[in-house]
Amino acid sequence: MGRALMIQGTGSNVGKSLLVAGLCRAARLRGLSVAPFKPQNMSNNAAVTRDGGEIGRAQAVQALACGLPPHSDMNPILLKPESETGAQVVVHGQRLTSVRARDYATVKPRLLGYVMESYQRLRAAHDLVLVEGAGSPAEVNLRRNDIANMGFARAADVPVVLAGDIDRGGVIAQIVGTQAVIDPADAAQIAGFLINRFRGDPRLFDDGYRLIEAATGWRGFGVCPWFPDAWKLPAEDALDIRSPAAKTGAGLHVVCLRLSRIANFDDLDPLSQEPGVRLTMLEPGQAIPGDAGLVIIPGTKSTRGDLAFLRAQGWDIDILAHHRRGGRVLGICGGYQMLGRFVADPDGIEGAAGTDPGLGLLDVTTVMTPDKRLTEVEATHLATGQTCRGYEIHLGRSDGPDCARPFAMIGDKPEGAVSADGRVAGSYLHGLFRDDGFRAAYLQGFGVSSGLGYDATVEATLDALANHLEQHLDVEGLFALAR
Incomplete structure (x- = not known):
């Protein structure tokens, strides 16, 4: 022993x-x-x-x-x-x-x-x-x-x-x-x-x-x-995620909402280290900045609870204004569920049974189910054609017309959804931004060249x-x- x-x-x-x-x-x-x-x-x-x-x-x-x-x-x-x-x-x-x-x-x-x-x-x-x-x-x-x-x-x-x-x-x-x-x-x-x-x-x-x-x-x-x-190491607490102070005012401004039950936010560590990206973890009560190029709604342990929290901060109004200005929105896991028409929890899996309206930026609906999906996956991001590795860890299933424009493919199975204008996307896949190839291809869509080997930096x-x-x-x- x-x-x-x-x-x-x-x-x-x-x-x-x-x-x-x-x-x-x-x-x-x-x-x-x-x-x-x-x-x-x-x-x-x-x-x-x-x-x-x-x-x-x-x-x-x-x-x-x-x-x-x-x-x-x-x-x-x-x-x-x-x-x-x-x-x-x-x-x-x-x-x-x-x-x-x-x-x-x-x-x-x-x-x-x-x-x-x-x-x-x-x-x-x-x-x-x-x-x-x-x-x-x-x-x-x-x-x-x-x-x-x-x-x-x-x-x-x-x-x-x-x-x-x-x-x-x-x-x-x-x-x-x-x-x-x-x-x-x-x-x-x-x-x-x-x-x-x-x-x-x-x-x-x-x-x-x-x-x-x-x-x-x-x-x-x-x-x-x-x-x-x-x-430079993956943060256990979202409060520990910061872009270096030297990047203030420079590069693509990515804003992530610090939800009250934020979960599985490991996508943000690599973005915080990208030389061409300025990451803001938006605190409750703060407005989404007008110069944001991408707003991320992250995963959460309580989708309906954090949907109410998001609205209480006025972030729903800010997100709609950001989208009208031509900005892009990415919802990951619970954030993806919030972007849809509504979130239903008929069995009270995450709290009191009920249904709440979503943000309506994706034409999908989510129903909470007791079975939890826990798996590592290899997917192909359709907008860039880039193969990447990530993982799923979630309750609930989402479906609707916008799923006909999937975010990615896992084998022959479509995953996630993209809006008709291409500026709003949702996915259940966590960890994609840890993949250097995916992150570089995704950021290239914003005109940002990636200069980071994330895994090598962590090692x-x-x-x-x-x-x-x-x-x-x-x-x-x-x-x-x-x-």
Whole structure:
């Protein structure tokens, strides 16, 4: 059986995913067979796996760092928020149920078994398993039946290193305070700590570092400076997607609506890096800029809910005005469904049963169905003739006259729809813009020449991240902790 080490954090978004990805690549570069593992994740940005399931996007990036295809064992429990108070529970890549947040505690006791099954399979297949926690172990109100942090670590007897984020301030209190509030037996599972996202000269924190060691008795494994190229890796959170500031005012202006339940937005990372593209993630309450050349309505975990959200921002009016000015619109998955005549959910799959009018820019209608399509596909984009790879992950079926002008062909099967004027298109295919050939051909239709090899950039960034961690952390000591 292989060894394992777990990276937990003092809070959400302290850089756990990036640390694990970098350590995965560092282990791979040392010749180890390594796999990522996150017992429980909460994200609507999912990746389709080779075994026909779905996992969090961060674990797919970590798998890439390991040189492995994504597998459902890497993230056995995935929570996908459907509303402010409820989420879909995905187990081993497949939907198990939907629960309200306050009822999830009643479901958790039966989930640890699934988590341990996946973990043991990974341990049996690899030299090293690098485990990522979720949120923080200091959330002691969630400790009962925990499967994400100390509950898993103690059940599997995996040593833990606690990561604190100095960039948000108060890192001494983050780490020392965590030890103060957690159960002593949980604290004993923690073998050390590290400081993440330091800006400036790390030696300026020498006194603080020694103070943490003295107060906790834990070993320090280093101070990791801010990694400036992190934005080049696929984002787990839509809030992390940004075009470089230097591109302000230049190139094709692509505007993507930041929906409240935005999901599977990995198409946007490559666009944000294109030299000839300026990507704006439009915040709620902001108007769609008049210089937008392309408006993207992305995927969502709640099509009808985000259709109402879109209207509440006035974006429906803006989109129609954009179209009248000659602008183009692309709807992906849930965004495609919104572009049609109406969206019907007779069985209440995504919430209360009912039907809502769509934006009416495509002559199609959508009916939500309980069967979920999860598959990788190879398609041919009809407007450019370009073959590309992507994936489908959606509920519902769309049909109507505009489907006679498909967006793409999957074998001999038409996919998606295009309006009669050719300026509005909808597709269920995610991930197409990661394909360099498709992205170049699509952008050429806007007069933009592509200068990006996206996959090569991601690989080079993972190598650079591993080197960054090797320089600033005691990576050898971290790997020696694993058991």
